[in-house]
Amino acid sequence: MRGTELLTELSDATGLPDDIIGEELSRLVATAGKTTDSVTLDDLREMLSIYLQDVLLEAKNSFNDEARTELESVAETIESSTVTKLRPVSKEVIADFSAFIPLGSSAPEFIGEG
Secondary structure, three states: OOHHHHHHHHHHHHOOOHHHHHHHHHHHHHHOOOOOOOOOHHHHHHHHHHHHHHHHHHHHHHHHHHHHHHHHHHHHHHHHOHHHHOOOEOHHHHHHOHHHOOOOOOOOOOEOOO
16 A cells, blocks of 8 residues: 555545644655655554654654743742741730630740841
C-alpha cells in the first residue's frame, strides 16, 4: 500500500475529521519533499516520527512557558501582598486582643519590637 490509498487509510484510522487530518498529512508529505501519490509506509513512518517529536517539544516549551508565567505571577502577588508589609506587633497590642483568644489557648508570642 502506498500513496493516496495509504494516506486515506491513515486518515480513516485516526478518527479525526477528514479535512483536518487530510490537510495536515498533505502538509507533512509536501514538507518532506514527497508527493501524495508516491509516499510509502516507510516515508510516512519517518515523517510522523519527526512530527511527533516536534509536537512534543512544542508542548513541553508551552508548558514550561505557562509554568514560568504562573510562578512569576505568584511571586509578584506575594511581593505586593499586605502580608509582607505587616509591622511588628507589641505586647500591648497582643494584650488588647487577648479577649478574642479562645479559652485554654495562650496569646501569640511577642513579634519584633513595638
